[in-house]
Amino acid sequence: MRKREFLKFLLDNSVWIIIVVFFTLNAFLTPKFFTLLNFRNILIHSSILGIVVIGESLCLLSGHFDLSVESTLALSAVLGSMAVKNGLSIPLAIGIMLMSGMLVGFANGTLIRKLGLNAFVATLITYIGIRGTALGIVEGKTIWNLPAAFCFFGAGNIGILPVQIVLLAVLYLLFHAVLIYTKFGRHVYLVGDNQLAARISGINVDRVVITVFMLSGLLSAFAGLVMAGRLNSASPLFGTGMVFEAMSAAIIGGISLRGGIGSLFMALGGVVLLSSISNVLNLHAVSPYWIQTIRALMILFAVTLDSLKRRLVRYEE
Amino acid sequence: MKSDGILLKMEGICKSFGEVRALENVHFTLSHHEIVGLVGGNGAGKSTLIKILAGVFPPDRGRIYLEGREVHFKSPRDAYEQGIYTVHQKMEEILAPHHDVAANIFMGEEITKPLFGGLLRVLARREMEKEAESVLSRVGITIDSVRRPIVSYSGGQRQAVALAKALRKKPKILVLDEPTAALGVKEKFQVLHLIKRLGKEEGIPIIIVSHNLEEVFEIVDRIVVLRNGQIVGECSPSLVTKEQVVQMIVGGE
Numbered sequence: 141m142r143k144r145e146f147l148k149f150l151l152d153n154s155v156w157i158i159i160v161v162f163f164t165l166n167a168f169l170t171p172k173f174f175t176l177l178n179f180r181n182i183l184i185h186s187s188i189l190g191i192v193v194i195g196e197s198l199c200l201l202s203g204h205f206d207l208s209v210e211s212t213l214a215l216s217a218v219l220g221s222m223a224v225k226n227g228l229s230i231p232l233a234i235g236i237m238l239m240s241g242m243l244v245g246f247a248n249g250t251l252i253r254k255l256g257l258n259a260f261v262a263t264l265i266t267y268i269g270i271r272g273t274a275l276g277i278v279e280g281k282t283i284w285n286l287p288a289a290f291c292f293f294g295a296g297n298i299g300i301l302p303v304q305i306v307l308l309a310v311l312y313l314l315f316h317a318v319l320i321y322t323k324f325g326r327h328v329y330l331v332g333d334n335q336l337a338a339r340i341s342g343i344n345v346d347r348v349v350i351t352v353f354m355l356s357g358l359l360s361a362f363a364g365l366v367m368a369g370r371l372n373s374a375s376p377l378f379g380t381g382m383v384f385e386a387m388s389a390a391i392i393g394g395i396s397l398r399g400g401i402g403s404l405f406m407a408l409g410g411v412v413l414l415s416s417i418s419n420v421l422n423l424h425a426v427s428p429y430w431i432q433t434i435r436a437l438m439i440l441f442a443v444t445l446d447s448l449k450r451r452l453v454r455y456e457e
Numbered sequence: 458m459k460s461d462g463i464l465l466k467m468e469g470i471c472k473s474f475g476e477v478r479a480l481e482n483v484h485f486t487l488s489h490h491e492i493v494g495l496v497g498g499n500g501a502g503k504s505t506l507i508k509i510l511a512g513v514f515p516p517d518r519g520r521i522y523l524e525g526r527e528v529h530f531k532s533p534r535d536a537y538e539q540g541i542y543t544v545h546q547k548m549e550e551i552l553a554p555h556h557d558v559a560a561n562i563f564m565g566e567e568i569t570k571p572l573f574g575g576l577l578r579v580l581a582r583r584e585m586e587k588e589a590e591s592v593l594s595r596v597g598i599t600i601d602s603v604r605r606p607i608v609s610y611s612g613g614q615r616q617a618v619a620l621a622k623a624l625r626k627k628p629k630i631l632v633l634d635e636p637t638a639a640l641g642v643k644e645k646f647q648v649l650h651l652i653k654r655l656g657k658e659e660g661i662p663i664i665i666v667s668h669n670l671e672e673v674f675e676i677v678d679r680i681v682v683l684r685n686g687q688i689v690g691e692c693s694p695s696l697v698t699k700e701q702v703v704q705m706i707v708g709g710e
């Protein structure tokens with residue numbers, strides 16, 4: 141019994157254990173890896189993806205896909221940059237960005253709950269449509285040279301810490317607390333675990349799902365602000381392909397695609413692990429093209445661990 | 458069965474699923490302090506009637522009156538708020554498999570406590586666990602821990618958890634759809650004893666669906682027979698034999 145519990149603990153925390161092993165190995169194998177400067181690089185590299193993964197994880201925990209995250213990110217960056225370039229104040233521009241994200245999320249949630257579309261189909265529509273809108277607004281062009289204050293979230297520093305790292309930490313702590321300690325968080329898990337049971341028990345499933353998608357849109361839009369700041373530009377092609385990275389990170393972190401299982405803290409582990417792997421490949425000057433292959437193997441590994449974990453707690457079925 | 462004591466009245470209830478007519482013009486009543494047994498063959502429409510009463514879906518036609526006032530249940534929440542607590546037949550429709558027993562018993566009704574002087578409210582886990590344990594013991598169910606996920610329990614234990622969930626607060630009407638189907642001999646005895654106690658001693662009106670005529674005859678005050686979506690007979694168990702009830706269930710003269 142003790143052994144079983146220990147094994148379950150290992151499986152529950154597998155990402156972070158893998159990260160510890162990975163870091164220890166590379167401390168010896170990869171020159172310049174085990175330095176503060178490099179850790180800083182890894183975390184900065186994690187920040188944008190990390191913020192998107194919070195939203196994606198909320199959706200996955202509630203039992204839904206959100207494919208539209210990367211398009212929302214691009215639209216937000218483009219809209220905000222257009223706004224500041226046209227003389228709007230920075231707070232107003234940021235307000236527009238965040239609103240655009242929540243609107244996309246609201247559209248996703250409404251398509252799913254009120255029109256009865258499958259989440260994959262609904263967010264595929266916005267994934268394509270919102271990317272198209274971002275491209276259309278600026279006719280495919282990139283906007284350069286944004287005001288320094290606008291770039292604060294993506295390039296600023298608070299003391300010695302880059303704002304991006306602070307944001308990553310704050311947002312993860314915040315959303316982790318929301319998921320674990322609040323009634324809303326519990327309802328997200330319950331809807332993902334058994335939507336019918338949640339409904340029969342009086343949970344307002346429509347409200348939970350629409351809120352989750354709006355939060356996902358909000359976070360993606362915020363990631364767009366960070367990316368525009370980091371690159372001091374806004375391109376309608378921002379974040380292309382990022383949805384797959386976001387899902388990979390969540391799955392590697394142990395969030396079940398069937399909903400209801402996983403934690404945000406583990407998803408963060410998935411993000412950090414992915415960033416560390418590409419960091420190491422970079423330091424070894426391995427062609428970045430191989431990262432996809434490695435990511436695929438990571439996912440395979442993660443889902444194998446997941447099924448092992450399921451078998452450990454299962455009584456029947 | 459006198460009209461003055463009527464607590465619940467369902468009138469002219471019709472429900473179809475595409476081609477299937479699950480209920481046709483069903484009239485159903487329940488009096489204060491009454492235990493009614495709803496019987497009928499497979500597919501007779503028993504669970505459908507119960508789901509309508511629990512607000513899972515609305516009837517195509519018909520009205521529901523509670524204490525003489527018409528009610529419209531747009532969601533299960535509405536029925537719950539009227540004090541109609543239901544244990545549905547299928548466990549996979551009412552329990553969250555990867556959540557623990559306490560989380561299931563409190564699903565949708567989580568207790569929160571204030572934090573930072575009431576600025577925020579957070580889940581009161583301890584309190585819910587304690588209360589879950591006390592509900593379980595009140596119901597007479599022994600479960601080793603309220604912290605294990607539902608998947609790790611047997612079918613009978615899950616049914617017990619579902620029952621405890623409905624009995625957390627005192628119901629105005631308790632609705633049980635085959636509550637003993639997955640239970641072992643001893644557990645079945647315990648649950649029947651509990652139902653009798655709730656109905657006879659605490660005076661809670663109960664609607665119970667069962668295929669087991671033995672237990673129906675033992676606990677109910679009135680039997681209602683459904684066949685092909687229609688009520689084909691009502692009787693008091695003291696005035697009829699089991700054979701007569703079986704005759705009504707299967708039909709034919």
Ligand SMILES: Nc1ncnc2c1ncn2[C@@H]1O[C@H](COP(=O)(O)OP(=O)(O)OP(=O)(O)O)[C@@H](O)[C@H]1O
Nearest residue numbers: 474477479497498499500501502503504505506546
């Ligand atoms: N959600 C649904 N969609 C389509 N048909 C349904 C649905 N629910 C019930 N039915 C149909 O309605 C009829 C009545 O079903 P119901 O579940 O009420 O029967 P029951 O009396 O509870 O039977 P059992 O004793 O097997 O539980 C059946 O023919 C069934 O196939």
Ligand SMILES: [Mg+2]
Nearest residue numbers: 503504505546
């Ligand atoms: Mg049934």
